Amino acid sequence: MTYMSRLLASAALATAFAVPAFAEDVTIAQTSAINTLDPHGSASVGLDLSVLSHIYPTLILRAPDYSLQPSLATKWEAVDDLTWKFTLHPGATFENGEPLDADTVAWNIKRVTDKEHPTRISSWFSQVSGVNVISPTEFEIKTSTPYPALPAQLSMFMLLPPKWTADHNPVTETMSGFLYKVSDYVPGDHITLVPNEKYWGEKKAQFDHVTFRVIPETASRIAALMAGEVDLINKVPTNELKRIDDSGKAHAGSVDSTRSVFIKFNTEKPPMDNKKFRQALNYAVDKDLIADALFDGKATVSTCQVMTPDYFGYNPDLKPYAYDPAKAKELIKESGVDLSQPIEFELPTSTYLQGEEVTQAVAQMFQDVGVKTDIQSMEFGTYLDKYRKAHDLGRLSLLGQAWPTMDADGLLTLFKPGNQYSYWNDKAFDEQLVAGNGTTDEAKRKEAYKKATEIMCDEAPVVFLYAQPATYGYSDRVKYTPRGDDWMRAFDMTPAQ
Amino acid sequence: MKHFFRDLCRSKAGLFGAVLLAIIVLLALFAPLLHLPDPTRGDLRARLAGPTWSGLFSPGAHPLGTDEVGRDILSRLIHGSRMTLMVASTAVVLGGIVGTFLGILAGYKGGLVDRILMRLVDIQLAIPLMLLALLVVAALGPSITNVVLVLALTSWIRYARIIRAQVLSLREREFVQSARAIGASTLRIMFLHILPNVLTPALVVGTLELARVIIMDAALSFLGLGVQPPTPSWGRMLADGRVYLSSAWWTVTFPGLAIVLTVLSVNLFGDWLRDYFDPKTRSAK
Numbered sequence: 001m002t003y004m005s006r007l008l009a010s011a012a013l014a015t016a017f018a019v020p021a022f023a024e025d026v027t028i029a030q031t032s033a034i035n036t037l038d039p040h041g042s043a044s045v046g047l048d049l050s051v052l053s054h055i056y057p058t059l060i061l062r063a064p065d066y067s068l069q070p071s072l073a074t075k076w077e078a079v080d081d082l083t084w085k086f087t088l089h090p091g092a093t094f095e096n097g098e099p100l101d102a103d104t105v106a107w108n109i110k111r112v113t114d115k116e117h118p119t120r121i122s123s124w125f126s127q128v129s130g131v132n133v134i135s136p137t138e139f140e141i142k143t144s145t146p147y148p149a150l151p152a153q154l155s156m157f158m159l160l161p162p163k164w165t166a167d168h169n170p171v172t173e174t175m176s177g178f179l180y181k182v183s184d185y186v187p188g189d190h191i192t193l194v195p196n197e198k199y200w201g202e203k204k205a206q207f208d209h210v211t212f213r214v215i216p217e218t219a220s221r222i223a224a225l226m227a228g229e230v231d232l233i234n235k236v237p238t239n240e241l242k243r244i245d246d247s248g249k250a251h252a253g254s255v256d257s258t259r260s261v262f263i264k265f266n267t268e269k270p271p272m273d274n275k276k277f278r279q280a281l282n283y284a285v286d287k288d289l290i291a292d293a294l295f296d297g298k299a300t301v302s303t304c305q306v307m308t309p310d311y312f313g314y315n316p317d318l319k320p321y322a323y324d325p326a327k328a329k330e331l332i333k334e335s336g337v338d339l340s341q342p343i344e345f346e347l348p349t350s351t352y353l354q355g356e357e358v359t360q361a362v363a364q365m366f367q368d369v370g371v372k373t374d375i376q377s378m379e380f381g382t383y384l385d386k387y388r389k390a391h392d393l394g395r396l397s398l399l400g401q402a403w404p405t406m407d408a409d410g411l412l413t414l415f416k417p418g419n420q421y422s423y424w425n426d427k428a429f430d431e432q433l434v435a436g437n438g439t440t441d442e443a444k445r446k447e448a449y450k451k452a453t454e455i456m457c458d459e460a461p462v463v464f465l466y467a468q469p470a471t472y473g474y475s476d477r478v479k480y481t482p483r484g485d486d487w488m489r490a491f492d493m494t495p496a497q
Numbered sequence: 498m499k500h501f502f503r504d505l506c507r508s509k510a511g512l513f514g515a516v517l518l519a520i521i522v523l524l525a526l527f528a529p530l531l532h533l534p535d536p537t538r539g540d541l542r543a544r545l546a547g548p549t550w551s552g553l554f555s556p557g558a559h560p561l562g563t564d565e566v567g568r569d570i571l572s573r574l575i576h577g578s579r580m581t582l583m584v585a586s587t588a589v590v591l592g593g594i595v596g597t598f599l600g601i602l603a604g605y606k607g608g609l610v611d612r613i614l615m616r617l618v619d620i621q622l623a624i625p626l627m628l629l630a631l632l633v634v635a636a637l638g639p640s641i642t643n644v645v646l647v648l649a650l651t652s653w654i655r656y657a658r659i660i661r662a663q664v665l666s667l668r669e670r671e672f673v674q675s676a677r678a679i680g681a682s683t684l685r686i687m688f689l690h691i692l693p694n695v696l697t698p699a700l701v702v703g704t705l706e707l708a709r710v711i712i713m714d715a716a717l718s719f720l721g722l723g724v725q726p727p728t729p730s731w732g733r734m735l736a737d738g739r740v741y742l743s744s745a746w747w748t749v750t751f752p753g754l755a756i757v758l759t760v761l762s763v764n765l766f767g768d769w770l771r772d773y774f775d776p777k778t779r780s781a782k
Contacts, residue, residue: 219742243744293541349721360566360727361541377721
């Protein structure tokens with residue numbers, strides 16, 4: 001047989017087998033390429049962790065309804081304030097036969113808590129003081145202070161095989177211990193997964209192929225969905241949803257996400273240290289207009305706090321600052337702030353859903369009360385460098401933050417005095433956070449966070465805007481439960497047939 | 498001058514380019530007198546409204562529609578043209594002054610000066626101009642001044658090359674020789690005797706450069722490195738509107754058309770200008 005005819009024959013064979021299997025394939029479009037294959041090397045839920053969660057097991061999984069479901073751990077409980085006890089699925093292994101037992105978990109926790117070689121996610125485990133292996137299927141995690149959000153945090157923590165990691169580089173290679181394994185990876189373009197035959201659990205891989213494709217352009221992503229090239233997309237502008245849904249080729253919609261978008265003040269630079277001025281800017285912004293006009297009513301206006309109702313510690317009693325330009329002008333006058341110079345307004349581009357539009361709309365509303373701004377757009381990476389490394393954030397900037405454990409403990413810590421992310425130093429707020437973190441008693445914690453959110457609302461270290469809608473579109477070849485916490489996973493989907 | 502207009506009217510393409518360019522420049526110059534809606538302020542409730550031609554002269558009419566924050570696209574286009582033309586022409590003139598001076602210097606002086614300058618030109622030609630522009634603007638930060646400087650930087654080499662070639666033949670001509678013989682200083686010869694003779698080629702290079710610089714300015718704005726919002730710029734309008742390409746075509750179509758028409762008019766006029774000044778094609782007519 002000549003080479004050519006062999007090629008043709010194999011192509012024909014491939015087609016013959018591929019056609020019936022077609023419905024069992026799924027393609028997920030991502031907005032940017034994954035950066036690493038090391039599950040401890042990224043904290044990006046919507047990107048790297050979503051892909052890797054198909055390959056590496058976690059102790060606990062968060063379902064689309066945000067409940068915590070057993071995965072490798074079948075049971076977990078708080079023994080006391082400082083101890084969590086876990087029971088593991090017996091007989092679980094990685095694809096290469098390495099056991100997935102208590103020792104493996106202990107090794108993984110040791111890997112991320114190693115002070116000498118910190119990983120990207122080490123901060124999640126700063127309160128973990130040690131692991132107690134009781135038997136191959138039982139172990140305890142000890143914490144130095146009460147850590148009620150630990151199970152939720154563990155839903156983002158994936159396990160590597162210790163022996164394999166010793167002589168392989170997990171940044172570029174993978175060894176499956178969960179539903180899928182990598183069959184094809186072209187960095188920057190796509191990664192294709194196939195079922196892991198050696199998977200130990202009761203779940204079943206629903207698809208023969210799961211492909212993550214990188215499509216950065218919004219318009220191209222929508223076009224790919226409509227053309228049937230991909231089955232799931234996110235970050236769709238809200239006014240495109242109806243068009244996609246009406247096309248009959250795909251479904252689109254939005255749910256509230258856990259990400260709050262706000263204008264962050266750098267209160268370390270004047271005039272942002274002036275409380276009256278900060279409050280004035282809150283009064284100056286018409287949040288409802290932004291939610292209604294820019295997001296077609298799909299965004300929910302924040303109630304004077306950065307948490308959404310899905311968070312533990314959400315304060316249901318707070319009301320948003322009313323839109324009152326007259327009051328804003330009055331407060332600005334009282335604050336005595338000099339408005340002759342424009343204030344820089346930093347905008348990370350292509351980062352938040354319609355963020356460019358929100359920034360320009362807010363800048364216009366500020367202008368209406370006499371506050372001139374100077375918009376400076378920059379890449380998200382550049383913005384993060386200013387925010388995190390250089391600690392030199394502009395006096396105003398557009399920022400959206402969420403905390404995947406959905407606990408006040410995590411999200412509010414981003415505003416805690418002394419935290420590099422904070423840019424706001426409020427003692428009273430700090431005291432409440434310490435109180436809320438110091439116990440696992442839910443009632444006491446709620447009380448502390450209630451006070452903390454009240455302080456934050458009054459002190460206004462940000463202009464509270466809205467909870468970013470999590471918009472999505474999926475093809476009619478799959479069934480999908482939309483979720484607002486960034487995870488994009490094939491095992492949350494099923495084939496429609 | 499009489500010949501100039503008579504010849505221009507004979508060339509269809511040249512005339513088309515000249516008229517179009519004149520319209521664009523006039524619109525840009527007189528934009529403040531046109532009573533257009535404020536290009537930097539929008540009505541969020543009227544965002545992404547399609548083009549409407551009914552009630553064209555009523556205050557709320559948007560003949561080319563509105564953009565993603567409800568600003569009038571026609572007004573943004575016209576005010577954006579001011580920015581584009583200002584940036585591009587300043588850059589071209591600046592590049593022209595530097596390039597012409599260095600071209601004359603290299604051509605007239607020759608020797609080491611010539612070699613150093615021409616190797617500089619070679620080096621810069623080896624670097625992709627867009628990459629160079631991106632690097633400089635990203636390092637210095639986006640601002641109008643930086644964009645003008647960067648565009649001028651990418652522009653001077655073309656002048657320098659062409660002017661130098663002209664000067665090489667000019668300096669052997671009798672009037673230069675005689676000026677030198679009666680003791681005129683180098684500077685005097687360069688500026689009083691050679692410069693007037695290279696102005697024509699410089700003008701032709703300038704028009705062709707203008708088209709290239711307009712596109713490059715739009716590209717920089719598109720990448721977010723040009724003028725910052727809400728100040729209108731064509732490239733930025735393209736970038737911001739492309740998300741809505743499938744549902745609101747007018748957000749990108751009109752800025753795109755504006756760039757195409759402007760560059761086309763400059764190119765057509767520049768081509769004609771080159772032919773007009775070229776003695777070979779001229780004598781053939």
